[in-house]
Amino acid sequence: xxxxxxxxxxxxxxxxxxxxxxxxxxxxxxxxxxxxxxxxxxxxxxxxxxxxxxxxxxxxxxxxxxxxxxxxxxxxxxxxxxxxxxxxxxxxxxxxxxxxxxxxxxxxxxxxxxxxxxxxxxxxxxxxxxxxxxxxxxxxxxxxxxxxxxxxxxxxxxxxxxxxxxxxxxxxxxxxxxxxxxxxxxxxxxxxxxxxxxxxxxxxxxxxxxxxxxxxxxxxxxxxxxxxxxxxxxxxxxxxxxxxxxxxxxxxxxxxxxxxxxxxxxxxxxxxxxxxxxxxxxxxxxxxxxxxxxxxxxxxxxxxxxxxxxxxxxxxxxxxxxxxxxxxxxxxxxxxxxxxxxxxxxxxxxxxxxxxxxxxxxx
Amino acid sequence: xxxxxxxxxxxxxxxxxxxxxxxxxxxxxxxxxxxxxxxxxxxxxxxxxxxxxxxxxxxxxxxxxxxxxxxxxxxxxxxxxxxxxxxxxxxxxxxxxxxxxxxxxxxxxxxxxxxxxxxxxxxxxxxxxxxxxxxxxxxxxxxxxxxxxxxxxxxxxxxxxxxxxxxxxxxxxxxxxxxxxxxxxxxxxxxxxxxxxxxxxxxxxxxxxxxxxxxxxxxxxxxxxxxxxxxxxxxxxxxxxxxxxxxxxxxxxxxxxxxxx
Ligand SMILES: Cc1ncc(C[n+]2csc(CCOP(=O)(O)OP(=O)(O)O)c2C)c(N)n1
Ligand code: SF4
Numbered sequence: 001x002x003x004x005x006x007x008x009x010x011x012x013x014x015x016x017x018x019x020x021x022x023x024x025x026x027x028x029x030x031x032x033x034x035x036x037x038x039x040x041x042x043x044x045x046x047x048x049x050x051x052x053x054x055x056x057x058x059x060x061x062x063x064x065x066x067x068x069x070x071x072x073x074x075x076x077x078x079x080x081x082x083x084x085x086x087x088x089x090x091x092x093x094x095x096x097x098x099x100x101x102x103x104x105x106x107x108x109x110x111x112x113x114x115x116x117x118x119x120x121x122x123x124x125x126x127x128x129x130x131x132x133x134x135x136x137x138x139x140x141x142x143x144x145x146x147x148x149x150x151x152x153x154x155x156x157x158x159x160x161x162x163x164x165x166x167x168x169x170x171x172x173x174x175x176x177x178x179x180x181x182x183x184x185x186x187x188x189x190x191x192x193x194x195x196x197x198x199x200x201x202x203x204x205x206x207x208x209x210x211x212x213x214x215x216x217x218x219x220x221x222x223x224x225x226x227x228x229x230x231x232x233x234x235x236x237x238x239x240x241x242x243x244x245x246x247x248x249x250x251x252x253x254x255x256x257x258x259x260x261x262x263x264x265x266x267x268x269x270x271x272x273x274x275x276x277x278x279x280x281x282x283x284x285x286x287x288x289x290x291x292x293x294x295x296x297x298x299x300x301x302x303x304x305x306x307x308x309x310x311x312x313x314x315x316x317x318x319x320x321x322x323x324x325x326x327x328x329x330x331x332x333x334x335x336x337x338x339x340x341x342x343x344x345x346x347x348x349x350x351x352x353x354x355x356x357x358x359x360x361x362x363x
Numbered sequence: 364x365x366x367x368x369x370x371x372x373x374x375x376x377x378x379x380x381x382x383x384x385x386x387x388x389x390x391x392x393x394x395x396x397x398x399x400x401x402x403x404x405x406x407x408x409x410x411x412x413x414x415x416x417x418x419x420x421x422x423x424x425x426x427x428x429x430x431x432x433x434x435x436x437x438x439x440x441x442x443x444x445x446x447x448x449x450x451x452x453x454x455x456x457x458x459x460x461x462x463x464x465x466x467x468x469x470x471x472x473x474x475x476x477x478x479x480x481x482x483x484x485x486x487x488x489x490x491x492x493x494x495x496x497x498x499x500x501x502x503x504x505x506x507x508x509x510x511x512x513x514x515x516x517x518x519x520x521x522x523x524x525x526x527x528x529x530x531x532x533x534x535x536x537x538x539x540x541x542x543x544x545x546x547x548x549x550x551x552x553x554x555x556x557x558x559x560x561x562x563x564x565x566x567x568x569x570x571x572x573x574x575x576x577x578x579x580x581x582x583x584x585x586x587x588x589x590x591x592x593x594x595x596x597x598x599x600x601x602x603x604x605x606x607x608x609x610x611x612x613x614x615x616x617x618x619x620x621x622x623x624x
Pocket of ligand 1: 488
């Protein structure tokens with residue numbers, strides 16, 4: 001297929017269709033409305049179903065029902081809507097259902113604003129809801145990558161029987177960029193048939209019970225360990241990140257950023273390179289599992305580390321965990337929907353090198 | 364050889380339930396199962412259990428099942444039915460589940476006209492959590508969170524779900540029945556049969572509200588609970604058909620004309 005100029009939200013929606021998403025349930029919220037709008041007309045064209053739910057609480061529970069029948073399903077929302085879905089996501093993880101969730105993050109807390117933010121990093125990776133579970137979280141930095149990751153997300157969800165969340169800051173939803181959908185795309189995982197699905201019971205297989213209730217503590221403990229084994233496998237097999245900058249030798253500064261903030265970081269890195277400053281950048285693509293080891297290895301050859309985020313400091317806690325040694329970090333953020341500019345990053349790097357930047361210590 | 368005249372419906376699992384002695388959940392499980400058997404629907408039925416005393420319904424019905432979050436069964440049922448329209452999908456929900464926390468889901472499921480069946484157990488109390496006030500608790504009825512009896516000045520009046528849902532314009536089958544005498548149970552089964560038949564024919568959303576007892580949390584023996592239901596609930600919750608998909612007729616048709624509000 002030729003490259004087509006698409007808005008991020010529409011590319012995400014089309015990617016879902018290309019991946020065989022059959023049902024979408026959602027409730028309007030800016031800045032992701034183009035996803036449900038696009039799918040409301042597109043899904044019926046391919047025999048699928050779109051339902052505008054009465055709330056995000058309803059959409060996530062519709063998703064739970066539809067996923068239980070074995071169909072590929074997706075919902076999307078933005079920060080406050082994801083908060084409302086929390087209980088349902090926990091049930092889905094507990095019942096081991098494959099679903100794809102999209103969060104086009106906006107600034108909070110509360111109603112906050114509608115402009116780009118990365119303030120849901122903790123929510124995505126640490127505290128999506130009650131109970132001991134994880135979701136695999138993918139963070140694209142371009143529209144093409146968003147489309148690719150959405151398609152991978154369906155395979156990963158099916159393989160792990162677990163929710164997979166694609167998180168984009170608001171820019172990912174609103175930007176327009178060229179996108180290409182590959183026609184020869186193959187699943188990235190070997191996917192077993194969904195023998196567990198509830199499709200009507202003719203007594204030719206075990207009865208399908210889609211459920212997260214385990215009243216016997218020993219049974220629940222076994223279930224918890226089974227889930228943990230999946231999260232461990234994700235940590236072994238699914239870490240994705242990208243590195244930019246000099247491959248060898250000492251770095252003056254290592255930048256760590258994800259999503260569109262990393263694009264800004266790359267522009268700054270190139271300009272600083274021209275000034276003779278050696279800057280590298282690690283961009284986590286999976287937020288869970290987090291590329292701890294890659295960050296540790298790159299940090300080993302960096303004099304200074306700079307974390308940039310559109311939050312008051314959320315991913316930086318994982319960077320501290322990655323480094324293990326309590327090493328001080330530098331941090332730059334913009335909040336409330338304001339964006340980080342390449343100039344800000346360049347200035348910050350100069351401040352660091354001139355000893356004018358305040359260091360942040362953890363714990 | 365003697366022929367058994369009363370057997371377990373195929374749609375009921377061969378297990379004993381955890382319900383309290385004399386609880387009407389058991390009666391209504393059986394009636395739903397008999398209807399599924401008689402209409403030949405079991406093999407393509409998927410049930411949705413609520414959070415409430417019937418949370419384990421997935422162990423008691425012999426068909427595929429989902430266990431939903433508290434109040435969300437109509438949304439879960441919507442998801443299942445939209446994914447596989449050929450399935451027969453029913454939710455089985457208590458009054459806290461359906462009329463309190465799940466009010467939005469039931470109203471919108473009905474209003475979209477989802478082709479699913481809702482079996483609504485109204486026992487005027489929260490059973491599972493230990494007898495707290497429900498939206499359906501009767502005025503003056505004692506519950507653990509209204510220990511002087513429900514005060515309508517503070518808590519309002521009990522919600523009549525069958526009437527409320529039947530005000531929606533979308534075609535539906537909405538009925539209320541009871542299980543406090545064998546005659547009423549026969550009528551309740553008839554209502555359930557109509558509800559599932561309308562679904563099987565792809566006609567409309569259907570909901571049957573079933574007046575039930577909770578001897579344990581009402582604090583009375585089962586037989587007395589049946590009488591309490593008759594004396595206190597029947598006058599406020601009239602039995603009958605409130606709405607049919609054929610249009611128009613929304614008048615309740617009580618089988619006990621004197622049990623009217
Ligand atoms: C989100 C959430 N809130 C509260 C509860 C606790 N809870 C469990 S059952 C129940 C009430 C059930 O009452 P009802 O629906 O009337 O069913 P019954 O037990 O009487 O059959 C409540 C409040 C829960 N499980 N989840
Ligand atoms: S607590 Fe009430 S509703 Fe629950 S099983 Fe016992 S009698 Fe039935």
